[in-house]
Every structure is written in structure tokens, then in C-alpha cells.
Amino acid sequence: MTIIDPVAPAQVNWLRLASCSLAEETQRLLSVRASRHRFEICGFIIGENEIVPAINTSDTPNKNFSIAPEETEKYGASITGIYHSHPSGFNGPSHADEEGMKFLYRAGCPWRYFIVTSGDVIEYKWIG
Numbered sequence: 040m041t042i043i044d045p046v047a048p049a050q051v052n053w054l055r056l057a058s059c060s061l062a063e064e065t066q067r068l069l070s071v072r073a074s075r076h077r078f079e080i081c082g083f084i085i086g087e088n089e090i091v092p093a094i095n096t097s098d099t100p101n102k103n104f105s106i107a108p109e110e111t112e113k114y115g116a117s118i119t120g121i122y123h124s125h126p127s128g129f130n131g132p133s134h135a136d137e138e139g140m141k142f143l144y145r146a147g148c149p150w151r152y153f154i155v156t157s158g159d160v161i162e163y164k165w166i167g
């Protein structure tokens with residue numbers, strides 16, 4: 040018997056990876072840092088696991104993040120990932136995250152995309 044679900048699944052263009060590519064220790068450090076702030080922390084991952092914090096320049100840092108272009112230029116091609124936290128504890132991508140992932144994907148940027156909460160680090164991948 041075939042069961043057809045009458046409700047179409049929500050169309051999303053990203054994947055929540057089953058396991059985060061960051062080392063356990065790196066994930067733990069990011070979660071601890073995130074838990075200490077009421078605003079979104081953000082920064083880059085260099086190589087496999089090196090955390091490089093950046094200043095969140097957003098006007099609404101409690102619910103968004105923004106990184107100055109000079110910060111990106113400083114590390115250039117050595118950047119392999121970008122992270123930010125969600126102080127609310129919600130570990131799914133916001134609309135702004137979807138737009139950010141889409142922008143990076145369309146620009147051909149290979150960065151990994153991490154959302155950090157005080158409880159975990161989730162890696163997302165835009166699939167177009």
C-alpha cells in the first residue's frame with residue numbers, strides 16, 4: 040500500500056548536516072562563548088578548527104550579525120567557515136541565514152556555515 044502524504048513538505052534549499060565537521064573541542068568552545076553573550080557572536084573558522092572571532096557590526100546584534108569586509112579580507116582564502124550564535128537557543132537558520140547561505144553559494148564561496156547555541160553547533164549547507 041502506498042501512503043501519500045497530502046501535505047507537501049516545506050521546500051528548503053539547505054541541509055542540516057548530521058554531524059558537524061568541527062572538532063568536539065571547537066564546538067564546545069563556541070557554545071561556551073555563545074552562552075556568555077546576549078548578542079550574536081560571530082567569526083570565522085580558519086583551516087579545520089581555528090576560531091577567529093569577529094566584531095558583530097549589526098545594528099541589531101541581539102538578533103542579527105554582520106562582519107566588516109575588512110575582517111574577511113584580513114583572512115581571505117584561509118577562511119573555511121563562518122559561524123554566529125543564536126542567543127534565543129533556536130538552532131535553525133533564520134530567513135537572514137538562508138539569504139546569507141544563498142549569497143555565499145551563488146558567489147562560489149566554499150565556506151562551511153555554523154549556527155551556535157549554548158547547547159550545540161549545527162552545520163548547514165546550501166544546496167541551491
Ligand SMILES: [Zn+2]
Nearest residue numbers: 125132133136
Ligand atoms: Zn542566524
